[in-house]
Amino acid sequence: MFMLKLYNTLTNKIEEISNEKEIGYYTCGPTVYNYAHIGNLRTYTLQDLLKRFLLFEGYKVKQVMNLTDVDDKTIRDSQKEGKSLKEYTRFYEKAFLQDLKKLNILTPEVICRATEHIEDMVSKIEELKKKGYAYEKDGSTYYSITKFKNYGKLSKIKLENLKANTELKDEYDKENPSDFALWKAWNKADGKVFWETELGKGRPGWHIECSAMSRKYLGDTFELHSGGVDLIFPHHENEIAQSEAATGKPFVKHWYHIEHLLVNDQKMAKSLKNFYTLRDIEDKKIPTYALRFFFISAHYKTRLNFTWESLESAMNSVKSMIEAYALLLNYSKKVKKHKSKELEAFTKELENDLNTPEAIAVVFKKVKEIKNDIATYDVERASKDLYFLKEVDKVLGVLEYYKDKKLTTKQKELLEERNRARKAKDYTKADELRKELNKDGLNLKDTGEKTLYYFEF
Ligand SMILES: [Zn+2]
Known part of the structure; x- marks a missing residue:
């Protein structure tokens, strides 16, 4: 039977991954407003490593990765370049997917864009409003973190440090928790980026996208959730608050976080x-x-x-x-x-x-x-x-x-000729032939009588 033990940020312990045959695995993806830096790429590569090991151990894995293609930064930078949000973000999305290929990262089973899941987010926010976890203020909708008893259970952050004000920015104070925006009312700076919904004219906050999309593809409760350590607070803490308040069920069993790259x-x-x-x-x-x-x-x-x-x-x-x-x-x-x-x-x-x-x-x-x-x-x-x-x-x-190829007829002939030269102790000729084969992308290793080869890579 499988025996994978993995550190779990939630419990602060090394714990066994469950024996369920199929593992639901949500990995927070990039904000596609620029190229991913190598710190981000470390996280995606280590997420891939875990997935590959689960497959190696005989599990089935369903990996879901989101692409944040609407937020403060994507809007700001697309406007700077005079491009539509879609045109701008698709460029970096494509570059990101190429990066994954170049790092031999297995393609996630589901890759989902935030902008294509607005309805899922809106209905989740409506649900939170109905259950008393969300409130409206000046056209925006906020999550009331004091309503959620277990707020802080992942990051171990203390609610005593709660700030009184609400936050409209996507990236806010990493030390002090505060109510965060689920839905942001449209303002001038957003330009053409908005959706008309029952929550008003605006756009979703960042945290709600992962709660909505993970539920859609993996259900109310799933096994594994991952990201860089910088996402523990507030992003993952907020995901837990949103998801568990909406469903009344545990959100994720195992949290796998990857450390920083310096x-x-x-x-x-x-x-x-x-x-x-x-x-x-x-x-x-x-x-x-x-x-x-x-x-x-x-x-x-x-x-x-x-x-x-x-x-x-x-x-x-x-x-x-x-x-x-x-x-x-x-x-x-x-x-x-x-x-x-x-x-x-x-x-x-x-x-x-x-x-x-x-x-x-x-x-x-x-x-x-x-x-x-x-x-x-x-x-x-x-x-x-x-x-x-x-x-x-x-x-x-x-x-x-490494791409193994077949030797060409010419390469075969040169190799044979070189073997004859070696037998005849004509090392000058053997050296010349080696150089010729090297130029042709073939490396040689002489072992006694035999000559082994491999292709340039
Ligand atoms: Zn996320």
């Missing part, structure tokens, strides 16, 4: 010029698998420090793993199912609160062994180790960056 030991900020997106990584000709591996190689609960050196070291690790894999393909293209101690150790480490550093250490012990012993391999041993690497890669997700 850059050169500092918090990322545009003013510090340490604000990187995936485009900055690509501009430096660093493959995106390096970033994926860099993210997953640290535990999700630790603050991870990004430096260009650490990214390069992650790149070299992936290269080493792919090389081992590609060298094995010289012996066998098929895997042989094989329950090994290493696979068991890898699984155990991840079942222990997703201990990726230790799980990866197990993999690299094997990678080293393969590279050391590759000259002595046979089909049987290679197909067993291929099975191991392919299994662990269901979680790590880096081997897919």
